[in-house]
Amino acid sequence: AQKITQTQPGMFVQEKEAVTLDCTYDTSDQSYGLFWYKQPSSGEMIFLIYQGSYDEQNATEGRYSLNFQKARKSANLVISASQLGDSAMYFCAMREGETGGFKTIFGAGTRLFVKA
Amino acid sequence: GAVVSQHPSRVICKSGTSVKIECRSLDFQATTMFWYRQFPKQSLMLMATSNEGSKATYEQGVEKDKFLINHASLTLSTLTVTSAHPEDSSFYICSALQVRLMNTEAFFGQGTRLTVV
Numbered sequence: 001a002q003k004i005t006q007t008q009p010g011m012f013v014q015e016k017e018a019v020t021l022d023c024t025y026d027t028s029d030q031s032y033g034l035f036w037y038k039q040p041s042s043g044e045m046i047f048l049i050y051q052g053s054y055d056e057q058n059a060t061e062g063r064y065s066l067n068f069q070k071a072r073k074s075a076n077l078v079i080s081a082s083q084l085g086d087s088a089m090y091f092c093a094m095r096e097g098e099t100g101g102f103k104t105i106f107g108a109g110t111r112l113f114v115k116a
Numbered sequence: 117g118a119v120v121s122q123h124p125s126r127v128i129c130k131s132g133t134s135v136k137i138e139c140r141s142l143d144f145q146a147t148t149m150f151w152y153r154q155f156p157k158q159s160l161m162l163m164a165t166s167n168e169g170s171k172a173t174y175e176q177g178v179e180k181d182k183f184l185i186n187h188a189s190l191t192l193s194t195l196t197v198t199s200a201h202p203e204d205s206s207f208y209i210c211s212a213l214q215v216r217l218m219n220t221e222a223f224f225g226q227g228t229r230l231t232v233v
Binding site: 035037042043044045046047050091095103104105106107108109 | 150152154158159160161162165207209211221222223224225226227229
């Protein structure tokens with residue numbers, strides 16, 4: 001069964017507008033972490049933002065914010081004021097387990113295209 | 117953020133030979149490192165979890181004898197693709213886990229594109 005679901009294979013957004021990338025997850029753990037990564041065409045993975053399951057406030061990092069809705073098990077990424085350089089593949093990931101037994105699982109990814 | 121260096125970034129090898137990929141955490145110690153494989157336009161698939169000083173934990177369907185993982189020190193994990201075949205051609209990415217007081221974060225290497233001819 002899918003543990004991380006990203007339902008948008010591709011998204012278009014106009015430059016300077018905001019965009020939301022969806023992510024839902026499934027876990028029975030009480031303690032887990034949610035991540036978003038950006039993967040440009042070069043292939044490297046770039047960490048964007050982290051949300052812990054016990055964090056009450058939504059995480060924010062510059063233009064990135066994570067809309068964490070624990071009851072709905074969703075962790076959507078919001079990019080404000082999109083830039084052309086934001087065009088890339090975006091992966092939502094979940095880490096579950098404990099020290100010594102962590103496992104990180106990735107969603108299928110969403111390809112974001114920013115239009116000028 | 118912390119730096120993870122993966123080497124080489126690209127490698128072409130002949131079918132039947134072995135290839136070693138290194139993953140180093142440059143400015144922190146990582147007791148846990150992960151190895152992923154990514155096919156074109158697909159997500160990362162976890163291959164194995166590498167723990168320093170112990171045997172790696174492989175995901176279901178990953179051949180242990182084909183993908184040898186060694187985590188000999190707190191800053192280095194290696195993945196050796198043995199007797200490589202064209203179907204092993206892929207993008208391999210490692211990540212190193214940095215455990216901190218407030219949160220734990222994974223940092224990724226740059227990836228290695230393996231082409232087996």
